[in-house]
Amino acid sequence: MNTGDTAWVLISTALVFAMTVPGLAFFYGGLVRRKNVLSVLMQCFIIMCVVTIQWVLFGYSLSFGPDTGVGVIGNLKWAGLNLVGGQPNADYAPTIPHGAFMIFQCMFAVITPALICGAYAERMRFSAFLLFACLWTTLVYDPLAHWVWGTGGWLRDLGGLDFAGGIVVHTSSGVSALVIALMLGRRIGYSRAPFRPHNLPFTVLGGALLWFGWFGFNAGSALGANETAVNAFITTQAATAAAGLTWALLEWQQHGAPTVLGATTGAVAGLVAITPACGFVNPVNALFIGILAAVFCYIAVAVVKARLGYDDALDAFGVHGVGGVWGTLATGLFAEKAVNAAGADGLLFGGHSLFLAQLAMVAVAPLFAAAMTWILYRFVDALLGMRVERSEEIIGLDLTQQSEAAYTVVE
Amino acid sequence: MKYIVAVIQAHKLDEVLQSLEDRQVNLVTVSNVLGRGRQKGVTEIYRGAKEAGSLLKKVKLEIAVNEDFVDATVDAIVGGARTGEVGDGKIFILDLHEVIRIRTGERGGRAIG
Numbered sequence: 001m002n003t004g005d006t007a008w009v010l011i012s013t014a015l016v017f018a019m020t021v022p023g024l025a026f027f028y029g030g031l032v033r034r035k036n037v038l039s040v041l042m043q044c045f046i047i048m049c050v051v052t053i054q055w056v057l058f059g060y061s062l063s064f065g066p067d068t069g070v071g072v073i074g075n076l077k078w079a080g081l082n083l084v085g086g087q088p089n090a091d092y093a094p095t096i097p098h099g100a101f102m103i104f105q106c107m108f109a110v111i112t113p114a115l116i117c118g119a120y121a122e123r124m125r126f127s128a129f130l131l132f133a134c135l136w137t138t139l140v141y142d143p144l145a146h147w148v149w150g151t152g153g154w155l156r157d158l159g160g161l162d163f164a165g166g167i168v169v170h171t172s173s174g175v176s177a178l179v180i181a182l183m184l185g186r187r188i189g190y191s192r193a194p195f196r197p198h199n200l201p202f203t204v205l206g207g208a209l210l211w212f213g214w215f216g217f218n219a220g221s222a223l224g225a226n227e228t229a230v231n232a233f234i235t236t237q238a239a240t241a242a243a244g245l246t247w248a249l250l251e252w253q254q255h256g257a258p259t260v261l262g263a264t265t266g267a268v269a270g271l272v273a274i275t276p277a278c279g280f281v282n283p284v285n286a287l288f289i290g291i292l293a294a295v296f297c298y299i300a301v302a303v304v305k306a307r308l309g310y311d312d313a314l315d316a317f318g319v320h321g322v323g324g325v326w327g328t329l330a331t332g333l334f335a336e337k338a339v340n341a342a343g344a345d346g347l348l349f350g351g352h353s354l355f356l357a358q359l360a361m362v363a364v365a366p367l368f369a370a371a372m373t374w375i376l377y378r379f380v381d382a383l384l385g386m387r388v389e390r391s392e393e394i395i396g397l398d399l400t401q402q403s404e405a406a407y408t409v410v411e
Numbered sequence: 412m413k414y415i416v417a418v419i420q421a422h423k424l425d426e427v428l429q430s431l432e433d434r435q436v437n438l439v440t441v442s443n444v445l446g447r448g449r450q451k452g453v454t455e456i457y458r459g460a461k462e463a464g465s466l467l468k469k470v471k472l473e474i475a476v477n478e479d480f481v482d483a484t485v486d487a488i489v490g491g492a493r494t495g496e497v498g499d500g501k502i503f504i505l506d507l508h509e510v511i512r513i514r515t516g517e518r519g520g521r522a523i524g
Binding site for chain 2: 197251261302
C-alpha cells in the first residue's frame with residue numbers, strides 16, 4: 001500500500017466527478033436553447049445520483065467482479081461492495097485500497113451515460129431518459145468495462161489497450177448517441193441553420209472544467225503517483241492544446257472566423273482521442289493525435305452531419321464517437337514500450353498484434369453498443385415513450401419536464 | 412400629444428439620452444431589441460453551421476411628448492444617434508390618445524412631463 005498513490009487516486013476521483021457536474025453539464029447546458037438548459041443540467045446531475053447507487057449495489061461487481069467464465073461479465077460476489085474494502089486488489093491496483101479503485105471507476109460509469117445526453121438533448125422525456133440511462137449503464141457500460149478492463153475480460157485478454165476509456169467510455173457512448181439521434185428523429189424546426197447556443201460562456205466554462213477534470217481521468221488512470229501518470233498528464237495537455245488550436249484554425253480557413261465554441265469543441269475532441277493513448281505514447285505523437293482528432297471530428301460535425309441530416313444535437317457522436325475510435329486506433333499506431341513497458345509497441349514501432357487488437361475493439365464495441373442501444377430504445381419507447389409531446393417540445397423541457405424556469409424575464 | 416418610437420444603434424444610447432436631457436425631455440423608456448434593416452445582419456457560425464444575416468442588437472426608445480416638444484425630441488434623437496452609416500435606425504411618430512399618471516390620476520398633457 002502506498003499513501004501517495006492513494007492520495008492521487010482520491011484526488012483524481014474528485015477531478016473526474018467534476019467532469020460530469022459541473023463540467024459536462026455546463027458544456028452541454030450552454031449549447032441548448034434557454035428553455036431547455038435546466039433539463040440538461042438535471043440529466044447530468046441525476047445520472048450522478050442513480051449511477052452511483054447502481055455502482056455500489058451491483059454495477060461495480062458486474063464490471064470488475066470475478067469473471068463468470070467466458071470473459072463477458074463479472075459475477076455478483078462484490079455486490080453491495082462486499083469484499084471491496086481497505087485491502088488492495090492486486091489485479092487492478094496493487095498499491096491502493098480496493099475501495100479507492102472502486103470509487104474512481106464509479107466516476108467513469110457516471111460520465112459515460114451522461115455523454116449520451118448530448119444526442120437527445122431538447123426532446124427526451126425525463127422518465128424515459130432515467131430508465132434508459134439505468135438500463136444502458138447496466139447492460140452496455142458494465143459489460144464493456146468488463147471486456148476491456150475486468151480481470152478475465154475477453155478484449156483485455158486479446159491484448160487491446162485502452163488506458164482511460166477511449167472504447168469503454170467514449171466510443172460506446174458516442175455510437176449509442178448516434179443510434180438514439182437517428183431513432184428519436186430531429187428536433188422540431190431543425191434545419192441546416194443552427195439553433196443558437198443560449199450561453200456560450202457556460203459552454204467554454206464547462207469545456208475548460210472538462211479539460212481540468214480530465215487530468216484525473218487520464219493521469220489518474222495510472223492508479224498511482226508515478227511516471228506513467230506524469231506521461232499521461234503531459235500527453236493529455238499536449239493533445240488537447242493541439243486539437244483546440246487546430247479546430248479554430250480550420251474554422252478560420254473555412255469560414256473566415258475562429259470561434260471560441262470551435263476551440264473548446266476541438267479541445268474536447270483532443271481529450272477524447274488522447275484518452276486511450278495517454279499512458280502509452282510520447283508527447284510529440286500526442287500532438288499528432290490531437291491535430292488529427294480535431295480534423296476528423298470537425299469533418300464529422302461540420303460536414304458529415306450536415307450532409308446526412310441526423311440531429312445529434314450537441315455532437316456526442318461527432319466528438320466522442322469519432323474521437324474515441326480515432327484515439328483507439330491511434331493507440332495501435334503510436335504506443336511504444338519505451339514509454340510504458342506495461343503497454344505494447346504500435347504499428348509505427350514495429351508491433352502488429354496491438355493494432356489488430358485495437359481494430360477488434362473498434363469493430364466489436366460499436367456493434368455491441370449500437371445493437372444494445374437499439375433494443376433498449378425499443379423497450380423504453382414502448383413502455384414510456386422516449387420523446388416528449390410536440391407541445392412539450394415547443395414549450396421547452398424545463399417547464400414541461402422539471403416545472404421550473406432557468407431565467408426570469410421580469411422580477 | 413405624440414408617441415415617439417426610435418430604434419437606434421445600441422452604442423449611441425448615452426449620447427441620445429444626454430441630448431434629450433439637454434432639451435428638457437426627461438420621460439423616456441428604453442429596451443433592448445433585435446432588428447434588421449437594409450444593412451442585414453452579421454453571419455454567425457456554430458460548429459461549421461452558418462446562420463447568415465441574423466438580427467442585430469438595437470435599442471428602442473419610447474417617448475411621450477406634447478406637440479411643442481416633438482421637434483426638439485426628434486432633433487435630440489437625430490443629433491445623438493446619427494453616424495451617417497447604414498444602420499443608424501429610424502424614428503416613428505404616432506398620435507397619442509391619452510396619458511394617465513398612475514400616482515395622481517392626472518390625465519392628458521399635464522400627466523406627460
